Structures are given as C-alpha cells and as structure tokens.
Amino acid sequence: MVKSKIFNFTLSFCILHFAFCILSLGGCTSKKPQEKKITIWHWMSDRKDAFEVLAGKYKEQTGMDVEFKLFFPPDIYSQKVIAAARAGNLPEIFGILGEKKTVGSFVNAGHTLNLNTYMQENNSRWMKAFYPQTLEVVIFREGNSYGVSQGIYGVPIDTTVMQFVYNRSLFEKAGFPPDSPPVTFDEFLHYAKVIKEKSGVDGFVCGWGEGWLLNCLASEWAINLMGEDKFLNTIEGKVPYTDKQWIEVFSLFLKLKDAGILASNIATMTNKEAEDAFSKEKAAFSFNGSWAVNVYKQLAPQLDYAFFSLPQAGKYPLKVWGGAGSSFMVNAKSQKADGAVKFLKWLTLREQQKFLIKETNNLPAIKDCQEDFPPILKNLVNSLNVLTHPNVWPQNEDSRVIEVINRGLQKIVMGLKSPHEVASEIQEVKERISSR
Amino acid sequence: MRSSFSDQFTNFSFVFPALLIFSIFFIYPFFYTFILSFQSYDLISQPKFVGLANFREVIVGDKDWWPSVYNGAFITFWALTFQNILAFMLALGVDKVIRGNKFYRVVFFILPVLSEIIIGLLMKQLLSSEPVGRGVLNQWLHQLNLGGMACNWLGVERVRLVTALVHCWKGFGWAFVIFLAGLQTIPEQLYEAARIDGAGLWQCFRKITLPLLMPVIALILVLTILGTMQAFAMILALTGGAGGLTEVPVMRVYNHLRGNFAGLACAEGVVLGIILVAVSFTMFFISKKIKEKYGVLPS
Numbered sequence: 122m123v124k125s126k127i128f129n130f131t132l133s134f135c136i137l138h139f140a141f142c143i144l145s146l147g148g149c150t151s152k153k154p155q156e157k158k159i160t161i162w163h164w165m166s167d168r169k170d171a172f173e174v175l176a177g178k179y180k181e182q183t184g185m186d187v188e189f190k191l192f193f194p195p196d197i198y199s200q201k202v203i204a205a206a207r208a209g210n211l212p213e214i215f216g217i218l219g220e221k222k223t224v225g226s227f228v229n230a231g232h233t234l235n236l237n238t239y240m241q242e243n244n245s246r247w248m249k250a251f252y253p254q255t256l257e258v259v260i261f262r263e264g265n266s267y268g269v270s271q272g273i274y275g276v277p278i279d280t281t282v283m284q285f286v287y288n289r290s291l292f293e294k295a296g297f298p299p300d301s302p303p304v305t306f307d308e309f310l311h312y313a314k315v316i317k318e319k320s321g322v323d324g325f326v327c328g329w330g331e332g333w334l335l336n337c338l339a340s341e342w343a344i345n346l347m348g349e350d351k352f353l354n355t356i357e358g359k360v361p362y363t364d365k366q367w368i369e370v371f372s373l374f375l376k377l378k379d380a381g382i383l384a385s386n387i388a389t390m391t392n393k394e395a396e397d398a399f400s401k402e403k404a405a406f407s408f409n410g411s412w413a414v415n416v417y418k419q420l421a422p423q424l425d426y427a428f429f430s431l432p433q434a435g436k437y438p439l440k441v442w443g444g445a446g447s448s449f450m451v452n453a454k455s456q457k458a459d460g461a462v463k464f465l466k467w468l469t470l471r472e473q474q475k476f477l478i479k480e481t482n483n484l485p486a487i488k489d490c491q492e493d494f495p496p497i498l499k500n501l502v503n504s505l506n507v508l509t510h511p512n513v514w515p516q517n518e519d520s521r522v523i524e525v526i527n528r529g530l531q532k533i534v535m536g537l538k539s540p541h542e543v544a545s546e547i548q549e550v551k552e553r554i555s556s557r
Numbered sequence: 558m559r560s561s562f563s564d565q566f567t568n569f570s571f572v573f574p575a576l577l578i579f580s581i582f583f584i585y586p587f588f589y590t591f592i593l594s595f596q597s598y599d600l601i602s603q604p605k606f607v608g609l610a611n612f613r614e615v616i617v618g619d620k621d622w623w624p625s626v627y628n629g630a631f632i633t634f635w636a637l638t639f640q641n642i643l644a645f646m647l648a649l650g651v652d653k654v655i656r657g658n659k660f661y662r663v664v665f666f667i668l669p670v671l672s673e674i675i676i677g678l679l680m681k682q683l684l685s686s687e688p689v690g691r692g693v694l695n696q697w698l699h700q701l702n703l704g705g706m707a708c709n710w711l712g713v714e715r716v717r718l719v720t721a722l723v724h725c726w727k728g729f730g731w732a733f734v735i736f737l738a739g740l741q742t743i744p745e746q747l748y749e750a751a752r753i754d755g756a757g758l759w760q761c762f763r764k765i766t767l768p769l770l771m772p773v774i775a776l777i778l779v780l781t782i783l784g785t786m787q788a789f790a791m792i793l794a795l796t797g798g799a800g801g802l803t804e805v806p807v808m809r810v811y812n813h814l815r816g817n818f819a820g821l822a823c824a825e826g827v828v829l830g831i832i833l834v835a836v837s838f839t840m841f842f843i844s845k846k847i848k849e850k851y852g853v854l855p856s
Contacts, residue, residue: 232601
C-alpha cells in the first residue's frame with residue numbers, strides 16, 4: 122500500500138516535471154522568419170485612429186508595415202508590458218507607464234535601447250528638435266540614483282502640462298472679467314466662493330480620489346512656497362515634512378475645504394468624473410492636464426473655458442508639473458531596433474507632430490509647431506519653459522511616502538486630520554523607509 | 558488485487574490534465590507567493606532576498622495595514638449579522654412559499670451574479686451627491702417628499718456603513734441560496750411529528766430548524782468571513798478607499814502591486830491568508846464544540 126503511494130507520487134512528479142519541461146521548451150521555439158513589420162504597444166485610446174492613419178502613411182512612404190496595438194485601460198497595459206518583459210516578448214516599440222524607477226528597472230534589465238547615438242547623429246539634429254524639458258524625462262544622467270548608464274532611453278511623442286482651468290461663462294455670470302483668472306491663492310478662494318454663491322455650482326472640482334493629482338498640486342504649491350531646492354532637499358531627507366513651510370502647503374488644502382468651495386466627495390472622485398462635472402458646468406475651476414482639451418471637446422464642444430497658472434501662495438517662482446506626456450521606448454533585444462528608431466524619427470518630424478496636434482489636441486514633443494496650436498493650447502506655451510516633473514528630479518520620493526502624502530491630503534479635505542497630524546505621519550514613514 | 562503499471566498509468570492519465578492545470582494555476586502561484594513574500598521584487602529586476610523585512614513592514618511598520626483589516630472586519634461584521642440574518646429570513650420565507658418559489662430564487666440570486674465593478678459604479682451613481690451622480694437617491698427622496706432624509710451618502714460620516722450595506726445587499730443572495738438548500742434537506746415529517754406533540758412555531762424553529770442547520774450556518778459564517786475579508790472590486794469602484802476610511806486589506810495588496818512592490822504585496826497576502834485561516838478554524842472549532850456540548854443550540 123505504502124509502496125503504491127510512493128509509486129503514484131513519484132509517477133505524478135515525473136510526469137508533471139516532464140510536462141513543465143515540454144511547456145518550457147515550447148516557449149523557446151526557434152525565431153520566426155523576420156517579418157517586415159514593426160509592432161507598437163500603447164495605451165492611448167484617444168489617439169488610436171490618428172496612429173492608424175500615420176501607420177498607413179508610413180507604409181505608403183517606406184513600404185514598412187507598422188501595427189499599433191492598443192491595450193486599455195492603462196493599468197492593464199502596464200501589467201501587460203511588465204509580463205512581456207519578463208517573458209521576453211516585448212514588441213519593437215512600447216511605452217512604459219510609471220515612475221522613472223520603473224523605466225530604470227527596464228533599462229537595467231536590458232529591455233530598453235539607449236538612443237544616445239541616434240539622437241546625436243547629424244550634429245544632434247533629432248535631439249535638438251525636442252523641447253528640452255520634454256526630452257529630459259527620458260534621459261538618465263551620469264551618476265543617477267537608479268544605477269542606470271547615462272543615456273536617452275525614450276522618444277517623447279507629446280508634452281503634457283498640468284494647469285488650472287476655469288469656466289469663462291460662469292466667470293461672466295458672476296461679474297468677473299472672463300480674461301482675468303485669479304493670480305493668488307486668496308483671489309482664487311474669493312472667485313470660487315463668489316461663483317458658487319451666484320451660480321450655485323461647486324467652486325472647484327478635481328479627481329482627488331486618484332492620489333497623483335493631489336501629489337502634483339501639492340508639489341507645485343510646495344515649490345512655490347519653499348523654492349525648488351528646499352523641496353528637493355525634502356525628498357533627499359535633509360528637510361523634514363514637519364517643516365513649517367510644509368505645514369503651510371498642507372494647510373492650503375485645509376483652507377480649500379474650510380472655504381466650502383470643494384465639490385462634495387472630491388476625495389473619492391476620479392479624474393474622469395471631475396472632467397465630466399467640469400464639462401457640464403457644475404464647477405467653476407478644475408485642475409487637469411493639457412489632455413483635457415481633447416476630453417472637453419468630446420464631452421462638451423461648446424464649453425467656454427481657459428487655462429491659467431497655479432494660484433500663487435508663496436514668493437518663489439512657479440513651476441508647472443509637466444514634460445513628456447507619452448514616450449515610446451525601443452526594445453533593445455529586437456532585431457528590428459534600427460527600423461523602430463527610424464519610425465520614431467519619422468513620427469517626431471514636424472509634419473506628423475502637426476497631424477497629431479490637429480487630431481488629438483495634445484501639445485507636441487518638438488519645438489517650432491506653435492503656429493499650429495489650437496487657440497486653447499496657445500496660452501500653455503509659456504509654461505513649457507518652467508516645467509518640472511519627478512522624472513527630472515535628481516531623486517524620486519519613495520512611492521510609499523507619496524501614498525501617505527496623498528492619503529493625508531485626502532484626509533485633510535475630508536476633515537479627518539489636521540495638517541500637523543498629516544505632516545507627522547508622512548515624516549514617520551519617510552524616516553522608517555530612509556532608515557533601511 | 559494489485560493493479561498493474563499500465564492500469565495505474567491509464568488511471569493517472571485521466572487525472573493528469575486536471576492535475577496539470579491545477580498545479581500551474583493554483584499550486585505553483587500559491588508557493589510562489591510565499592517565496593516572493595521573502596523577497597524585494599519590482600516585477601522587472603531580479604528579486605532580492607530580504608528575509609522577514611516585508612512581514613515586519615506589514616505587521617509593525619505599515620500604519621495603514623491594521624486599519625484596513627479593521628475596515629474589512631467592520632464590513633464582515635455587517636455581512637455576518639445583517640446580511641446573513643436577512644438571507645436566512647428570506648430563505649425561511651421562500652421555503653414555505655409553494656407558488657413562485659423558483660421566481661424568488663432567481664430574483665435573489667441575480668445580485669451575486671452581477672459584476673462587483675458594475676454594482677460599485679451603479680451604486681456610486683445612485684448614492685453620490687452632485688456633481689458625480691447627480692444624487693439619484695436624493696432626487697427620489699425629494700420626489701417622495703422625504704427630502705429631509707437626503708444627505709451625502711458617501712460622505713465621511715456614512716461612507717463606511719454605506720459601503721458595508723452595499724456589500725451586504727450585493728452578497729445576501731449567496732447565503733440565501735445555501736440556507737434555502739439547507740432548509741429543504743430538513744424532512745417535513747420532523748415538523749409534523751413536533752406539531753402533533755404540541756410544539757409551536759418557535760419551538761419547531763429552535764429545536765428542529767436551527768440544530769439541523771448548524772453545519773450550514775457554520776459553512777455560511779466561514780464563507781462570509783472569507784468572502785468579505787477579500788472584498789475589493791466593489792469597494793474600489795464605489796469609494797476608491799475614501800482616504801483610508803473604506804480601504805480593505807486586498808486594496809492595499811492591489812496598491813502595492815501597482816506600485817511594483819510585489820514582495821510587500823505578497824507578504825500582505827500571506828498575512829491576510831494566515832488571519833483568515835485562523836479565523837475559519839476558530840469558527841469551525843466553536844461550531845463543533847456547540848454541537849458536541851448541546852447537541853442542539855443552547856436554550
């Protein structure tokens with residue numbers, strides 16, 4: 122009886138092991154003959170049609186097939202790319218969603234091609250075509266904290282800028298000149314309160330259920346209140362989050378709450394819901410990315426709105442959260458890497474960028490396209506000179522600290538915690554993580 | 558009679574496909590989760606062994622882990638009480654209904670069949686205030702001249718309770734079906750004999766229905782605890798965690814996985830698994846003791 126059990130167990134183990142080996146070998150079949158096709162994975166559902174038109178045009182010009190494969194929503198796309206990297210099945214061109222640390226991991230694992238040589242060809246013509254702040258997002262400099270060799274590891278295809286946006290019609294109804302948005306934080310509160318009283322709409326709406334929007338806004342106000350150096354010193358652990366100026370930053374969110382201008386349940390709202398609410402004129406102000414132009418156009422083509430810079434709360438120069446909105450990376454292990462780079466060079470030429478501006482209302486990645494901007498995007502041009510983004514900072518904050526910051530800000534606007542309590546919690550987590 | 562090698566091989570070949578699938582999709586991930594929980598792994602780079610650091614982070618380091626377990630326990634408490642009592646009462650009612658019995662079964666079982674995400678999004682539209690869902694429930698209340706009851710259902714004061722109640726509303730169908738199946742296994746003759754002996758409705762319920770349903774009740778309690786402590790999608794769609802007020806353990810696992818902290822997420826999964834196994838065994842132990850001591854429920 123015992124012998125029989127041992128026999129069964131051994132037999133099961135051998136057969137399972139054999140099956141695993143067969144399956145593994147199945148995954149290592151010899152490479153298919155090289156097709157004349159470049160495959161690109163992306164998550165940009167709003168650009169699906171435009172990309173397909175461009176792929177057709179490229180085929181006409183060069184005879185090379187380009188296939189854009191859309192994976193949506195972005196979370197699913199992100200998982201797909203990571204799984205494909207592990208399995209060695211990445212396409213020729215792909216995008217990486219996430220922090221610079223994630224891009225660094227892809228580079229260190231040998232999945233992403235260093236484009237330095239290509240960018241510097243012909244006296245760096247390709248490199249010089251980009252907005253420097255936009256390209257900076259995909260550059261790893263010498264001695265970076267991610268342990269990545271110096272190089273350019275991606276090609277930005279557009280630029281994103283985070284800005285405040287206001288409803289011009291509601292401004293007029295409340296008696297404010299529609300071309301004069303608030304400049305300071307106090308003015309902003311005043312405008313939002315008055316519009317709320319007169320029109321009965323919410324003063325401010327934003328997708329703060331998605332923590333990154335809170336983090337983005339808090340970072341902009343922090344840089345404005347304490348200067349970029351002190352802000353970056355905090356990330357490096359030289360300034361605590363319990364510093365007086367950080368408390369001031371967190372207190373701005375309390376002031377927003379106390380002014381009664383925030384949309385109800387703003388702390389659980391998604392950005393999509395906030396965009397929907399703003400496009401339906403249910404709020405006077407919002408904070409959103411430049412992609413919102415396309416979103417509002419689809420949701421409410423007649424919406425009369427404009428962008429404006431962060432309402433200032435401090436004395437330091439404003440920095441605008443932005444840079445490369447979407448970038449493509451070239452698979453370093455692909456045999457068609459050269460062809461992939463050629464396509465990306467073509468995609469970032471002025472003609473193709475102009476087409477993308479027209480079709481998708483996104484800011485381009487390259488310079489010299491301003492005259493083709495739709496009017497609504499033209500007032501974002503100045504902010505392209507003052508962009509900042511975690512991907513260009515010398516060091517990124519640990520995502521667990523960012524999570525506590527976002528959660529803390531949500532608790533402040535929900536009235537559950539004070540700025541001091543939130544600051545202490547953040548600092549505690551920061552110290553715990555730094556001590557490792 | 559001893560079976561030959563070819564018999565054993567033939568027998569095994571029938572089981573093999575299922576065993577293979579089970580091994581690849583259940584056994585391997587189960588053990589891999591344990592292995593990863595001792596590693597620092599961002600899903601792309603090579604994993605690094607970190608010993609018990611992830612477990613230390615979950616148990617003593619992460620200030621949001623135990624509150625998330627509390628939130629899960631809070632929803633579980635409502636599911637164990639409100640949801641199961643409702644399901645039991647409905648099952649009792651349907652068990653006695655001769656006409657339309659099947660209709661009620663289908664109606665009550667529709668909700669558990671629906672996707673959690675859909676329930677979450679629909680309830681968000683229904684319960685939210687302006688501007689998100691335009692306050693559908695509040696508008697109904699106003700139309701019914703019950704405007705005084707209109708409020709911010711997903712506001713700070715109510716969001717946790719409302720989330721628990723939505724979970725109960727979505728989940729009571731499961732318990733209902735199991736209770737009903739259990740009730741229908743009780744022989745009618747027992748009730749007839751008891752009635753002849755002069756037993757009333759309450760005595761029949763306490764001395765026949767409840768004792769005979771004890772195994773079913775124990776099963777439902779364990780399934781409720783396991784199911785509710787792992788609830789996630791509906792809560793994510795309904796509140797997104799509401800600044801931690803409705804964040805449940807699986808949501809933390811999900812967030813850490815999204816942040817590419819796979820080792821930490823696996824450690825959280827293991828800790829949650831251990832908690833659930835411990836609670837389940839305790840529940841089985843208690844129900845067994847009750848049965849052994851009293852044979853029936855204590856009066």
